[in-house]
Amino acid sequence: MRAVAVCQDELVIRTLAAVLAGSFDDVEFLVESRPLARRLGDVAHVTLGDPRRVDTYLKADLSPLTPVIVEDNGRRGLKRILTAVSDAGATLIYVLRVAARRAAKAPSDVTERFPDVTVLELAELVGPALDTELSRSLTRAKVQQYQRYFADADRILILLHNDPDPDALASGLALRSLLRRTKTTAIIGAMQGMTRPENIRMADLLDIQVEPVSAESLASFERIATVDVQPHYFANVLDRVDLVVDHHPEQAGYSAVFKDIRPDYGSTCTILTEHLRAVDQNISERTATAMLYAIKSDTLFFARHTNRVDLDAFTYLYPLSDPALIRKMEGFEITMERLEYVVRASTAGRVEEQVFCAFLGEVAREDFITYAADFFLQLEDVKWTLLAGVVNDTLIVSVRNLGYSRNAGEFVKRSFADVGSAGGHRAMAKAVVPMDRFREKFGDRDAAAMTALFREMVAQFLREPATDKKKEAVAK
Numbered sequence: 001m002r003a004v005a006v007c008q009d010e011l012v013i014r015t016l017a018a019v020l021a022g023s024f025d026d027v028e029f030l031v032e033s034r035p036l037a038r039r040l041g042d043v044a045h046v047t048l049g050d051p052r053r054v055d056t057y058l059k060a061d062l063s064p065l066t067p068v069i070v071e072d073n074g075r076r077g078l079k080r081i082l083t084a085v086s087d088a089g090a091t092l093i094y095v096l097r098v099a100a101r102r103a104a105k106a107p108s109d110v111t112e113r114f115p116d117v118t119v120l121e122l123a124e125l126v127g128p129a130l131d132t133e134l135s136r137s138l139t140r141a142k143v144q145q146y147q148r149y150f151a152d153a154d155r156i157l158i159l160l161h162n163d164p165d166p167d168a169l170a171s172g173l174a175l176r177s178l179l180r181r182t183k184t185t186a187i188i189g190a191m192q193g194m195t196r197p198e199n200i201r202m203a204d205l206l207d208i209q210v211e212p213v214s215a216e217s218l219a220s221f222e223r224i225a226t227v228d229v230q231p232h233y234f235a236n237v238l239d240r241v242d243l244v245v246d247h248h249p250e251q252a253g254y255s256a257v258f259k260d261i262r263p264d265y266g267s268t269c270t271i272l273t274e275h276l277r278a279v280d281q282n283i284s285e286r287t288a289t290a291m292l293y294a295i296k297s298d299t300l301f302f303a304r305h306t307n308r309v310d311l312d313a314f315t316y317l318y319p320l321s322d323p324a325l326i327r328k329m330e331g332f333e334i335t336m337e338r339l340e341y342v343v344r345a346s347t348a349g350r351v352e353e354q355v356f357c358a359f360l361g362e363v364a365r366e367d368f369i370t371y372a373a374d375f376f377l378q379l380e381d382v383k384w385t386l387l388a389g390v391v392n393d394t395l396i397v398s399v400r401n402l403g404y405s406r407n408a409g410e411f412v413k414r415s416f417a418d419v420g421s422a423g424g425h426r427a428m429a430k431a432v433v434p435m436d437r438f439r440e441k442f443g444d445r446d447a448a449a450m451t452a453l454f455r456e457m458v459a460q461f462l463r464e465p466a467t468d469k470k471k472e473a474v475a476k
């Protein structure tokens with residue numbers, strides 16, 4: 001394959017010659033200046049000619065499939081060159097803009113007259129790679145600083161949030177590897193351990209030990225880092241830490257020697273992938289597998305809150321990981337216990353006007369309720385689910401919808417905020433209400449009456465006009 005390039009700048013010619021050598025057997029450069037042609041004779045295939053004349057291209061023996069790259073350095077004459085190139089029969093024409101955008105003519109000028117021409121901006125081609133490199137070196141400096149700061153400590157705690165999820169667990173492993181520590185010199189700990197079976201399964205399969213820590217035991221660590229969580233979460237127990245790496249919105253009320261908080265990232269593991277890459281740290285198969293699973297799970301496989309960097313991290317980690325192990329971890333979302341609650345819900349509730357509601361009565365763990373709420377949303381014809389149950393004398397209400405209908409967070413706030421805590425997003429929301437306060441407001445009901453009450457609440461909410469704001473304005 002050959003290509004022809006019309007260029008008059010030495011730097012551009014040298015760059016293109018080097019870059020295109022990989023894809024083309026021959027790149028012929030058409031230049032106007034004899035000294036330039038002579039100077040570049042041994043680095044590139046250079047021909048002297050007038051680029052504004054058709055016969056220059058006829059001599060170059062263009063076929064319609066020969067790509068022709070025309071440098072636009074802002075000087076006059078571009079249109080005449082393009083006319084000559086297309087008159088000579090070329091159809092794959094590229095304009096490479098190297099001049100500053102302000103000095104160059106607007107791209108539409110060229111594309112209007114030559115609709116088949118593709119315009120490439122040199123700055124846009126080079127920009128992303130340069131950006132990545134520069135931000136990587138900033139990250140590298142940051143990582144090296146905290147690595148040094150942690151280096152001389154005897155005992156390090158990597159603290160996770162309560163009931164650690166895959167992102168927290170994998171972030172713990174990743175940071176431990178960045179600190180070049182083992183499990184005896186850098187402890188991964190949590191104030192409250194895991195309860196959800198898929199998280200316990202992940203920790204088992206990847207042999208991640210999460211040590212229980214208490215407010216009193218914090219003093220026995222020389223350095224403390226929190227990952228996937230910020231110190232304010234541990235209300236008053238922790239007001240100063242050495243390092244925070246997190247993707248939740250930045251909170252006030254604590255101090256940290258080092259922190260890297262990026263709320264636009266889909267997972268903490270995405271940030272830590274960049275840390276590992278910045279310092280060229282080897283990533284073990286176990287750590288890569290954990291991190292890949294974490295990114296997948298925190299972004300619901302890129303369905304929520306995903307950033308291009310999450311995909312980058314995924315692409316980087318994938319070849320280092322063990323995908324068979326990930327499939328194994330995913331299978332464990334289904335357990336006999338959870339299926340029992342699904343059966344209980346299908347007996348207690350039914351689908352009415354695309355809404356599935358069920359009250360499960362006493363429930364051993366909260367995740368049985370959220371699991372059932374997610375499960376019934378998979379049914380054809382179901383657009384909303386509301387599952388409720390009582391855990392330790394507290395009513396847990398879990399609401400899901402397909403996201404394009406009315407706001408689930410709005411629903412729980414309006415229904416339960418006056419008797420408990422309620423909140424969430426458009427597609428998933430939760431309310432937590434002490435049973436005594438619930439009874440005060442709604443009375444003492446049996447299970448069937450509870451299901452009926454919830455169904456009526458959702459139905460009424462969905463019957464209202466879709467524009468919440470208009471509705472509220474009218475109410476005022």
Ligand SMILES: [Mn+2]
Pocket residue numbers: 167168228247266267268298
């Ligand atoms: Mn997370």
